[in-house]
Amino acid sequence: MKSCQWCNAQFATKVSYQIYCSPECREQATKEKIAERYAVTRRQKRHGKNRNCKSCNTKLSVYNDELLCDNCLVNPQDVLKALKEIKGISNGKPFETNK
Ligand SMILES: [Zn+2]
Ligand SMILES: [Zn+2]
Numbered sequence: 001m002k003s004c005q006w007c008n009a010q011f012a013t014k015v016s017y018q019i020y021c022s023p024e025c026r027e028q029a030t031k032e033k034i035a036e037r038y039a040v041t042r043r044q045k046r047h048g049k050n051r052n053c054k055s056c057n058t059k060l061s062v063y064n065d066e067l068l069c070d071n072c073l074v075n076p077q078d079v080l081k082a083l084k085e086i087k088g089i090s091n092g093k094p095f096e097t098n099k
Pocket of ligand 1: 005006025
């Protein structure tokens with residue numbers, strides 16, 4: 001007898017590598033493993049990436065999902081302006097060319 005790695009139920013098996021009592025348990029456990037791995041890689045990715053505030057270039061915290069640092073978030077008007085300028089630069093369009 002073995003006990004299921006997922007639901008802990010006792011089950012009999014002929015194959016030594018079987019660790020779950022049923023396909024359902026195996027599926028649930030697999031799903032959880034995938035979700036776990038996904039959460040880990042997402043965290044690691046974020047740690048490996050240096051993100052700076054789009055407005056003042058301060059390094060952003062890994063827990064900050066915004067494009068801006070806390071200081072800039074306080075001042076949405078200035079930030080909007082700065083973002084527009086950044087967009088203009090990244091589009092490769094210089095300002096005030098349409099005359
Ligand atoms: Zn089970
Ligand atoms: Zn900032």
